[in-house]
């Protein structure tokens with residue numbers, strides 16, 4: 001017989017339990033360290049669900065071409081992303097882990113709140129790792145990841161957009177646990193935008209996902225333009241988290257790793273200087289700076305990449321977000337962000 005597609009959140013996914021063995025929770029500060037999460041495991045691991053079978057489950061009565069598009073272009077099979085792959089964002093990672101990931105992996109251990117967190121809006125400048133965080137959450141949950149861009153849905157896939165969105169959620173329901181990651185979510189949720197029915201459709205999916213306590217579907221929206229989402233819409237997300245550009249220590253970490261990949265070894269002093277000069281750069285912009293420097297160096301014969309090559313690359317790589325824009329993000333965060 002068929003395996004029920006309604007794979008409940010209470011059957012904690014066994015696949016995802018394994019990363020916990022070598023897991024150390026990211027600590028925001030001394031305070032968080034003083035009150036560690038519950039010791040694992042709090043109860044014996046559940047029996048393995050019929051995972052393979054659940055993964056093959058397909059929704060019925062859907063347009064086969066649309067299903068094919070969703071299976072090939074939306075269901076993502078990228079490499080896993082671990083918490084340690086994301087530099088900085090310490091308090092954001094801790095909040096997501098405590099409020100979203102742990103309660104799903106260990107249901108019952110958290111007092112079984114009737115409305116666990118299932119919908120998340122990540123906002124901040126481009127390239128700060130919002131998509132990366134979404135992929136990490138999916139990895140941690142051992143879930144199927146369905147990723148689509150609101151802009152693509154509205155432009156390239158416009159004619160079929162409603163069918164595609166519907167199919168995305170049907171597939172997510174079939175393959176629980178599943179994460180639906182919607183990048184550039186503002187294009188679907190803009191006030192008086194061109195999204196039309198799509199907007200109300202997405203909002204009702206958000207409500208469905210949030211209101212069912214058994215649901216193993218998580219929806220993550222990301223946006224670099226939170227201000228263009230109307231208040232009624234962004235309030236439909238259970239949590240709204242600001243993902244700022246990396247702080248000094250995180251920049252140093254990103255720089256060190258990126259340069260190591262290019263066999264460039266700098267002194268700690270040079271790294272500190274670069275970390276200072278890249279203030280308000282996003283993670284993606286720091287990577288681009290290093291790539292520019294590496295490419296310029298490889299074009300010339302001579303010694304390996306040095307601090308000077310990086311210095312020269314600064315004229316090509318500037319942060320896209322101005323201080324004024326960053327202040328606007330902070331203001332929006334103060335008004336509508338979820339505090340931690």
Ligand code: ADP
Nearest residue numbers: 085086087126127128129130131132246283284
């Ligand atoms: P966003 O969704 O916020 O626009 P992405 O998640 O697509 O940004 O980030 C683009 C790339 O930049 C990532 O794939 C990663 O390589 C790099 N990056 C951004 N932020 C970080 C970070 N905090 N730590 C490590 N890499 C980062």
